[in-house]
Amino acid sequence: MKILICISNVPDTTTKIRFVNDNKAFDTNGVQWIINPWDELALTRALELKEGSGGKIEKVSVISVGSHGAEPTLRKALAIGADDAIRINAEPKDAYFVASQIAAAIKDEGYDMIIAGIESSDYNGSAVGGMIAELLSIPNVSSVSKIDVEGDNVVLKREIDGGSEVLATQLPFVAIIQKGVALEPRIPSMRGIMMARQKPLKVVEPVETESLTEFVDFSLPPAKAACKMVDPENMKELVNLLHTEAKVL
Amino acid sequence: MSILVYTENWDGKFKKLSYELVSYGKGIADMMGTSLIVISIGDVDQGELKKLGDYGSDKIIEVKNGKLNHLINSAYSSIISQVAEKEGATVVILSNNFTGKALAPRVSVKLKAGLVSGVNAMPSSTDPFIVQKKTFTGKAFANVKINSVNKILTLAQNSYGIKETENKARIESFEPQLSDNDFRTEVKDVKKVTGKVLLTDAEIVVSGGRGMKGPENWGPIEELAGLLGAATACSRPVSDKGWRPHEEHTGQTGKIIAPNLYIAAGISGAIQHLAGVSSSKCIVAINKDHEAPIFEAADYGVIGDVQKVLPDLIEAVKEFKSEN
Numbered sequence: 001m002k003i004l005i006c007i008s009n010v011p012d013t014t015t016k017i018r019f020v021n022d023n024k025a026f027d028t029n030g031v032q033w034i035i036n037p038w039d040e041l042a043l044t045r046a047l048e049l050k051e052g053s054g055g056k057i058e059k060v061s062v063i064s065v066g067s068h069g070a071e072p073t074l075r076k077a078l079a080i081g082a083d084d085a086i087r088i089n090a091e092p093k094d095a096y097f098v099a100s101q102i103a104a105a106i107k108d109e110g111y112d113m114i115i116a117g118i119e120s121s122d123y124n125g126s127a128v129g130g131m132i133a134e135l136l137s138i139p140n141v142s143s144v145s146k147i148d149v150e151g152d153n154v155v156l157k158r159e160i161d162g163g164s165e166v167l168a169t170q171l172p173f174v175a176i177i178q179k180g181v182a183l184e185p186r187i188p189s190m191r192g193i194m195m196a197r198q199k200p201l202k203v204v205e206p207v208e209t210e211s212l213t214e215f216v217d218f219s220l221p222p223a224k225a226a227c228k229m230v231d232p233e234n235m236k237e238l239v240n241l242l243h244t245e246a247k248v249l
Numbered sequence: 250m251s252i253l254v255y256t257e258n259w260d261g262k263f264k265k266l267s268y269e270l271v272s273y274g275k276g277i278a279d280m281m282g283t284s285l286i287v288i289s290i291g292d293v294d295q296g297e298l299k300k301l302g303d304y305g306s307d308k309i310i311e312v313k314n315g316k317l318n319h320l321i322n323s324a325y326s327s328i329i330s331q332v333a334e335k336e337g338a339t340v341v342i343l344s345n346n347f348t349g350k351a352l353a354p355r356v357s358v359k360l361k362a363g364l365v366s367g368v369n370a371m372p373s374s375t376d377p378f379i380v381q382k383k384t385f386t387g388k389a390f391a392n393v394k395i396n397s398v399n400k401i402l403t404l405a406q407n408s409y410g411i412k413e414t415e416n417k418a419r420i421e422s423f424e425p426q427l428s429d430n431d432f433r434t435e436v437k438d439v440k441k442v443t444g445k446v447l448l449t450d451a452e453i454v455v456s457g458g459r460g461m462k463g464p465e466n467w468g469p470i471e472e473l474a475g476l477l478g479a480a481t482a483c484s485r486p487v488s489d490k491g492w493r494p495h496e497e498h499t500g501q502t503g504k505i506i507a508p509n510l511y512i513a514a515g516i517s518g519a520i521q522h523l524a525g526v527s528s529s530k531c532i533v534a535i536n537k538d539h540e541a542p543i544f545e546a547a548d549y550g551v552i553g554d555v556q557k558v559l560p561d562l563i564e565a566v567k568e569f570k571s572e573n
């Protein structure tokens with residue numbers, strides 16, 4: 001069995017969000033780039049599955065659509081334990097563009113399980129994983145919080161709006177994961193970092209595809225009014241404010 | 250040309266978000282001078298279906314089939330695309346919840362429709378089609394232009410008000426073309442959260458953090474939630490420690506919610522937590538540390554010990570309920 005993790009290269013989650021060029025572009029000045037948190041969990045789980053598979057899972061690969069600047073993030077994935085990496089050499093324009101690139105690059109590569117995160121923490125598209133599945137005409141299981149491999153079968157738990165379900169799926173398929181699949185993301189060891197330098201990182205050129213959407217401009221939410229402090233001895237006043245001023249009770 | 254809205258039901262009753270979606274769809278249909286079609290998949294009775302007309306739909310399409318009792322992404326997205334094609338819908342709208350996130354990308358590829366997820370306002374223009382969405386996990390907004398003829402949107406929950414109109418809808422049923430290929434996943438077991446307000450549907454949410462000190466102290470949170478008809482939530486360490494079920498975890502890596510009122514008890518207000526709750530209309534923070542960052546995000550703050558403040562608040566709410 002071969003597993004592929006789609007890696008989105010995103011700003012560190014504590015980054016101060018600012019825009020430049022008349023608010024037409026995100027200010028990348030001084031930004032620390034990381035593996036999208038969900039993709040990191042996906043990678044961690046894939047490695048756990050591989051280690052517990054007694055050789056049945058031969059390979060865990062990672063792929064990212066991005067310019068040269070995305071390579072440190074892919075190297076980090078290799079340091080965490082991925083066997084090899086693919087970078088598709090193009091600026092990610094929109095989800096349709098990214099998914100089309102990945103689908104074209106992997107369609108004959110025989111991956112059994114393709115994993116994407118539920119969203120990129122920057123543009124919150126929630127789209128790439130499902131689009132890859134549709135482009136390859138294979139099933140997708142979304143909002144996955146648990147993945148297990150039992151023999152030749154993959155069993156998943158998915159969260160639904162109001163509960164959860166256990167599913168079985170035919171292979172190949174795309175799993176779109178959210179929290180739960182692994183508890184904590186794995187951190188690269190010293191040895192992992194050394195080994196990552198030797199591991200293959202293949203760069204492929206993009207295929208001709210379109211993008212269907214484009215960002216016009218960005219804005220920040222209006223500044224919040226100062227918090228109104230209420231005397232802890234006077235919860236009656238708080239209820240009163242929530243009723244008459246905020247009108248939420 | 251028309252607008253198509255995908256609605257969701259829970260045990261045969263439409264979720265509140267369905268009415269929100271229909272109201273939003275009606276707004277766009279009016280902007281574009283076209284009709285609004287809504288689709289319902291699953292077992293919903295005629296009386297319930299008819300309710301969708303109260304929010305502006307012209308036509309209600311029902312799809313019933315024993316094989317569709319669970320969400321099967323391939324089959325459902327195939328049905329939505331078939332209806333869109335049959336009705337000449339150029340804009341398809343779903344919720345930005347788990348279901349919408351499961352289906353919208355597939356429909357997008359089938360219809361070659363540019364997808365904008367998490368929209369939170371009416372389009373600012375429909376030609377060109379430009380609409381605002383949340384980005385950076387609620388820390389910013391973006392205007393996005395869709396260049397394709399077909400368009401697909403997922404609406405952020407609780408971001409558009411429900412609007413009633415005169416009901417002139419008619420109900421039609423639709424027989425989709427499905428193949429074995431649409432059923433390559435199989436649901437083996439289902440666990441439903443019952444008898445509780447769903448976190449993502451709730452108007453009021455009472456949430457506890459590590460400052461609650463332990464699972465044995467959750468009584469007041471549950472009592473307050475019960476009194477207010479609210480859902481309960483928690484911060485990530487609380488669910489990681491197993492004090493609370495993980496479906497209650499809100500924040501960047503948990504659920505993203507936008508209730509009218511969010512009460513945070515013993516939560517410090519880390520940026521990753523705020524990412525999941527900062528779109529709430531009103532935030533109340535109870536924390537003993539006056540420097541806790543939660544007070545920067547809150548509308549009302551109480552500096553005090555949760556063990557003392559929560560029981561007092563419960564008493565005050567009881568008093569208020571008995572007077573109103």
Ligand SMILES: Cc1cc2nc3c(=O)[nH]c(=O)nc-3n(C[C@H](O)[C@H](O)[C@H](O)COP(=O)(O)OP(=O)(O)OC[C@H]3O[C@@H](n4cnc5c(N)ncnc54)[C@H](O)[C@@H]3O)c2cc1C
Nearest residue numbers: 458459460484485500501502515516517521522537554555
């Ligand atoms: C990549 C990443 C993703 C993350 N995602 C999430 C997420 O989705 N959701 C999330 O919640 N966190 C998330 N976190 C964790 C986040 O950074 C914080 O660690 C977490 O939110 C803190 O939870 P807390 O406020 O309950 O606990 P603490 O930070 O420990 O805060 C407890 C608070 O309770 C107060 N307190 C203590 N005792 C009392 C008392 N008796 N009465 C009143 N107040 C009291 C304290 O003053 C303190 O402010 C994430 C972190 C990372 C790195």
Ligand SMILES: Nc1ncnc2c1ncn2[C@@H]1O[C@H](COP(=O)(O)O)[C@@H](O)[C@H]1O
Nearest residue numbers: 006064065116117119120125126127128
């Ligand atoms: N540029 C990219 N390269 C590879 N995978 C990506 C890229 N962008 C997004 N993904 C994958 O798709 C998931 C959802 O991202 P998005 O649709 O952008 O919100 C991410 O968690 C990744 O797994």
